[in-house]
Amino acid sequence: MYDWTNKVVVLTGGASGMGRSFITHVLSHGGIVSFGDINTALSKSLLLQVHSSAPRLVSRLLFTKTDIRDANQVRHLFDRTKEVFGKIDCLLCVAGVNLPDSFLPPAEARPATANMLNLEINLIGTINTVYAGLSYLKSGASIVVIASTAGIYPSSVQPLYSASKHGLIGFSRSLAPILPEGQRIFVLAPSTYLPPHQQSTSGLKMSGQMDNSGDDDIFTKVIRNTLGFVEMSSITKVLDESLESAQSGQVIEINPTAVQSVAFPVPTDKITLMENSLRYHVCGIEEKSAGDNTKVKEEAVND
Template sequence: MSRVGVVFGGSRGIGRAVSWLLAERGHRVVVVSRNVEAAQATADSLPGGEHVGLSCDVSREQEVQRAFETITKTCGPVGYLVNAAGINRDALLLRSKSEDMVSVLHTNLLGSMLTCRAALRSMLSKGGAIVNIGSVVGVKGNAGQCVYSASKAGLEGFTRSLAKEVASRSVRVNLVVPGLIRTDMTAGLKEEDAGRRIPLGRFGEPKEVAQAVLFLLESPYITGQVLLVDGGLRLVM
């Protein structure tokens, strides 16, 4: 059955790959990004028709509310929500600026809370599925990424708790945890060196994470789960 799928951070990387797979499955996709031109360009490039691009800063409550008001009016109730928007401001904790810490936490953790709360207004009556995007460093930690790790680790507790809250209303909530994926965030890493640490011997592709997201969105008896898509990286960290 065709649904409206909203993908925050949907104009690039993992979010873009998720948008593509949802469109290929026949769903109507709302691509959300801070950059409305990038969001609309991605929406226009997707297979099928009537996809929408919107601008929204997930860290700002009023912008999230306005985005969902627009989505509901133009597309109808939300069936799928994917939270792939995220930023990093990597630094040792002693060198981290307070404003950077707040920005990371507000975007990566609070932003997902705000979008989930807004999406639930339509999901609670019709059911739906949510997938949040974490990170392997949120599971294992990493020097120089204290704040980023905390923001992603927080998503696990949030995801499990929300899954318990809304299961009786046929809303499922899961977390996908990528490892080193070939995106803008990993562009500065030397892939040949970093790849040696990964049991499967290479970085992952955004589409490989997107396949896991789609699996969880469409699996009717899975909720409150954490699925690592990391090529085995957690095994050696």
């Protein structure tokens, strides 16, 4: 199991759902959490809960109101964390939403313009967070991005949400090779889960974000009768295991029956050459496993 002892974690979206479960997990294993969330009321309820149930942990939990769409607020979250705790070992990007999709029928009920909050929060907000975090993370730090199986497979009932999660996976895989030495970014992509307190009830959580309560909710019924729900304990277990062994750029799918590293199409030799050459000339980064292929890269530019 990953050793959280005195590790300082910055986490977005900690007031509820998956983020709140991660906070409980990290604190219970000796870690320190600085979390940002836009929901002040729920965040304060978490602080009060910790104060009443485990007062010795209060000094290891810091809340900063944060809208991840606002780059200034995100930087303030990191500033406070560094000021209070002195370092940042891990960034957990959990914050997100799953709002009703503007593309769903009937067509006559569609708004004049699409609601882009799924993209603005899930994708742009997370990019804001990672971008700011790179200026604060210590050497050897890990960035964990929470996506979804809807970012691996198409999801016709939520195309905008699916687009945001596909974007997170593409962003993380593309960023991985140019991160500073020793840092890594990887993605956890869980299918639908129920938080621990909802394991025996309805109350759908789509990768930690969408909440449709009520026994008659069609999403809950269909998912329960088909794929089933991932337990939060399975997700925290994969988080621990991934922090021990995941490679930068790796995408790990978590569903009720299997946990697997996602296999993406293997690029052709020419695409690989193009990518390596561009990375070398634009970023000054050599392909570590390819040996000395500077000449090949020069030829790719000069041809």
